Structure formats: C-alpha cells, structure tokens
Amino acid sequence: MVRRGGDATVVKDWGRRSAWVRSLVAPWLARHEAAMLARADGIPGVPRLRARIDRLALAMEYVEGRSLRRRVHGRSLPPAFFDALEAILDGLARRGVAYLDLRSPTNVLVTPGGAPALVDLGSAIRLPLPRRWILRLERHALAKLRDRFQQQTEWAPVAPDAEDDASANLKAGGTRFCLREHGSMDDPTPALLLPHAGLSARLFAPVFARAAARGRRAIGVDPPGFGGSRRDVSTLEPARVAEQLEALLDALRVRRIDLVGAGWGALVARALAERAPARVRRLVAIAADDSPARSAELAQRVRAASSDPEALRARLFDSIPADLPDGLRSVLAAELGRAPARNLVLAYRAHPEAAAAATPFGVGSAGRVDLDESALGDPERIWSELGA
Numbered sequence: 001m002v003r004r005g006g007d008a009t010v011v012k013d014w015g016r017r018s019a020w021v022r023s024l025v026a027p028w029l030a031r032h033e034a035a036m037l038a039r040a041d042g043i044p045g046v047p048r049l050r051a052r053i054d055r056l057a058l059a060m061e062y063v064e065g066r067s068l069r070r071r072v073h074g075r076s077l078p079p080a081f082f083d084a085l086e087a088i089l090d091g092l093a094r095r096g097v098a099y100l101d102l103r104s105p106t107n108v109l110v111t112p113g114g115a116p117a118l119v120d121l122g123s124a125i126r127l128p129l130p131r132r133w134i135l136r137l138e139r140h141a142l143a144k145l146r147d148r149f150q151q152q153t154e155w156a157p158v159a160p161d162a163e164d165d166a167s168a169n170l171k172a173g174g175t176r177f178c179l180r181e182h183g184s185m186d187d188p189t190p191a192l193l194l195p196h197a198g199l200s201a202r203l204f205a206p207v208f209a210r211a212a213a214r215g216r217r218a219i220g221v222d223p224p225g226f227g228g229s230r231r232d233v234s235t236l237e238p239a240r241v242a243e244q245l246e247a248l249l250d251a252l253r254v255r256r257i258d259l260v261g262a263g264w265g266a267l268v269a270r271a272l273a274e275r276a277p278a279r280v281r282r283l284v285a286i287a288a289d290d291s292p293a294r295s296a297e298l299a300q301r302v303r304a305a306s307s308d309p310e311a312l313r314a315r316l317f318d319s320i321p322a323d324l325p326d327g328l329r330s331v332l333a334a335e336l337g338r339a340p341a342r343n344l345v346l347a348y349r350a351h352p353e354a355a356a357a358a359t360p361f362g363v364g365s366a367g368r369v370d371l372d373e374s375a376l377g378d379p380e381r382i383w384s385e386l387g388a
Contacts, residue, residue: 008062010047015056027055029122034058036097036121042314043091044333045084045117063117065109068149077110077149084330085116086142087337091317092124093134094310099124102141105148113326169228172251173244178228180220183211189281190217191258191386192245194265197236197347198316198339199332200227203262206324207379214383219252221245223265225343227335236346238264242271246279255279258386262286262376263319264347270368284385287319287373305348309341312348323377 012033014026030052037049037060050059085108092099101107101123109117127134168179180201191211195203201220211218222229224244225236245268249257258281261269266288273280289298297315304312313336320332369385376382 008064009050009059010062011053011057011059013053013057022056030056030058033122036124036126039095039097039126040092040121040124042318043088043095044317044320044329045088045115046092046121047117047119063109063111063119065111065117065119068105068108068110068145070148075149075151078114078151078327079146080327080331080334081110081114081116082142082146082150083334085118085145087330087334088116088118089138089142090131090135090337091314093131093138094313096126096128096134097121097124098127098134098137100137102138102145105145108145111326113329115326115330170248170251173247175224175233175244176230177224177244177248178222180208180222181218182208182220183217184215185217187215187217189256189258190219190254191260192249192254192269193218193220194223194245194259194261194269195220195227196263196265196316196319197223198226198313198336198344199320200335202227202328202331202335203324203376204260205328206377207260207382210379210383216383216386219254221248223268225346226339231340231343233343233346236343238268238271239275241268242275245272246276249279256281259283260286260382260386261288262373263289273368282386283368284371284375284382285368286371286375286382287321288370301348305345309345312344313337313339313341316344319373321373321376323374 012030014022014030017026034049034052037047037058040046041048047061047063050061052058089099099118099121101120107118107120109119111117168181170177170179178200191207193201193204193207195201200222204218204220208218208220223236224241225231225233249255256279259269259273261267261283263286266285269283269285270288273283287294297319301312301315304315316336317333320329320336322329324332371381371385
C-alpha cells in the first residue's frame with residue numbers, strides 16, 4: 001500500500017513472477033482486472049481503479065477491512081451484512097459482470113463500520129446474460145457464506161432502539177404503507193419523515209434514536225413503491241403521493257405534523273404542505289430535489305430516468321450520505337439495489353413537472369427550512385429545526 005496525498009492506494013504488480021508468467025499471462029491478467037474495475041466504477045463496496053501503471057501493474061483504491069475468516073468472525077456477522085454483499089453482486093450483475101470468486105471468503109472484507117467490500121476482481125468476467133441469470137451463478141456461494149458466518153440472532157446496524165423493528169403496515173389512500181414509529185406517543189404534533197426515492201425510512205435511523213429523549217414522536221414512512229411499502233405503483237407524482245399521505249394521516253388520526261423530507265421525499269413533503277397547509281406546522285427539506293443547488297444533479301437523474309435506469313440507480317447510490325454509520329449505509333445500499341427500476345424511473349420522470357411547479361410557500365409561522373445532506377447524520381440539528 002502507498003499513499004499519494006490523502007488517498008491510500010494498492011499496487012498490484014505481476015512483475016516479480018517467473019519469466020514465462022510475465023511474458024504470457026501477466027499482461028492479460030493486469031489488463032483484465034483493470035477492465036473489470038473500470039466497469040464496476042462507482043459501485044459501493046468495490047475499489048476504484050486509480051491507474052494502469054504499465055503492462056504488468058495497476059493501482060487501485062485501498063479499502064480498509066479484515067478478510068472473512070472463521071477464527072476472526074465466527075458466526076458473528078449480521079444478516080444485513082450479507083444483504084449488502086448481495087447488493088454489491090447485484091450492482092456488478094447490472095453491469096454484466098459475474099464476480100465468481102465468493103468461494104474464497106478472504107476476497108470479502110469486513111470494513112471498520114461493518115460493511116462488506118469485494119477487493120479482487122481478477123476472477124470476474126463479463127457475461128452477455130440477463131442480470132438475474134448472472135446472480136444465479138453467485139447464489140450458491142453466497143448461501144455458503146451465510147451458513148458459515150451469519151449470526152443466529154437478529155442484529156441492528158445502528159443501535160437497537162435506532163433501527164426500526166417498530167414497523168407496521170397500514171392501508172390508506174389505495175396503497176399499503178410501511179410505517180416506522182419511535183418516540184413518545186403523547187407528542188401532539190408528530191414528525192412525519194419521508195426519504196429519498198429508492199430508500200426506506202431507515203434513512204432516518206439517527207433521528208429516530210433521539211425522538212424519545214426529545215419527547216417527540218417520529219413517524220417514518222416508506223414511500224409507495226419502495227422499502228416495505230407496496231411495490232406495485234402506477235404513478236409516483238409527488239401530488240398523488242401527497243394525497244395518499246393525507247389519507248394515511250387521517251387513518252392515524254394525526255391532525256397536525258412537522259414534515260421532514262429528503263431528496264425526492266422533500267418534493268413530496270412540499271406537495272403535502274401545499275395540499276394541506278393548515279395541517280403542517282414546519283417543513284425541513286434535506287438535500288431537496290427542488291432546490292437550485294441540486295439542479296444539475298437533478299437534471300442528470302431525469303435524463304437517466306428516460307434513457308438508462310441503472311445509471312439513475314448508480315447516481316442514487318452515490319447520494320447515500322457519507323455521514324451515516326457504515327452499517328446503516330450498507331443496509332440502505334442493499335435496499336436501493338433491490339428497488340424496482342421501474343419505480344425509480346416513475347419517481348424521476350415525474351420530476352420536471354413537479355419541480356417546475358415549485359414556488360415559495362408559508363407553513364405556519366416557521367415556513368420551510370433547507371438543510372444539506374450532512375444533516376442526516378446530525379439528528380440534533382434536525383430536531384432543533386423542528387422545535388419543541
């Protein structure tokens with residue numbers, strides 16, 4: 001490993017192998033692995049290719065972690081670890097790459113935050129097959145890793161009270177919502193939290209963890225089409241989702257709320273505030289998709305929704321906040337990897353019209369507050385904006 005500036009880099013060099021390997025095999029190995037790394041660029045849990053140094057060497061991003069070993073990890077790894085590992089394999093499969101080397105568990109790292117990483121793509125190959133067929137090639141090896149290393153009891157990647165075992169399903173507005181409730185049921189004005197498209201309300205796990213201490217009630221809602229909510233949707237226009245959420249609030253008998261929306265969820269939150277202004281006291285928009293600061297990124301997502309759904313998914317992978325705990329980020333990445341591409345497209349095809357309709361509005365006496373995505377890792381900041 002070497003360091004250049006602030007980046008740690010691993011150099012993979014076949015130059016010390018025997019003469020026949022250097023002349024016949026090593027050039028192909030270096031070229032092949034560089035090509036696989038380039039094809040996997042941007043997939044969470046796979047190192048980035050830094051450079052092809054020469055015909056016998058390449059440089060790649062250093063990923064800190066410990067190899068899967070029975071004497072080190074035993075049966076201690078949570079189910080979410082393997083869900084996240086499956087999401088990495090799914091990301092590779094979407095780019096036509098089969099990893100094919102899970103039989104050697106030392107190629108799988110456990111990062112300091114508990115997330116998985118794949119660090120050797122020398123055995124990976126590109127296959128002109130549908131994604132689901134490629135994943136079938138990995139299924140048996142992944143199942144064996146689960147059998148060897150997965151713990152027998154449930155595990156929460158953040159903290160026992162911050163994860164969302166307190167989930168429930170409720171039918172309202174012609175769909176089925178998955179709710180994740182935490183905190184005090186005596187709160188007269190609960191906070192309704194709406195995540196990015198493709199993610200569940202687990203995104204707000206750090207916020208949930210502070211709800212009780214604040215004397216607040218937090219209601220996280222998985223959007224229609226994602227997380228634990230009904231996957232079968234015909235539209236994800238923010239105005240329609242806002243209508244469904246209003247029916248959900250009626251079913252919960254919640255008269256007044258504070259709203260927190262992230263990304264696409266902020267657009268839905270704004271639509272709900274415009275639809276029922278008397279019902280909304282405050283609105284906190286985090287990395288809002290209708291904010292001028294995100295207009296260029298939004299334009300890229302909208303274009304991808306029209307032409308390349310998997311490119312849209314990759315952009316959304318990159319938007320998972322780095323300030324969140326690694327274990328939580330892994331769970332969210334796994335969720336996004338399983339999100340139906342059609343639903344991601346529906347969310348962002350509706351975006352141009354919804355964003356064009358964005359106008360300033362008043363919500364009670366506080367109005368709207370815009371925060372950047374770092375707020376998702378700083379729950380006290382969010383609760384402070386919402387007030388008592």
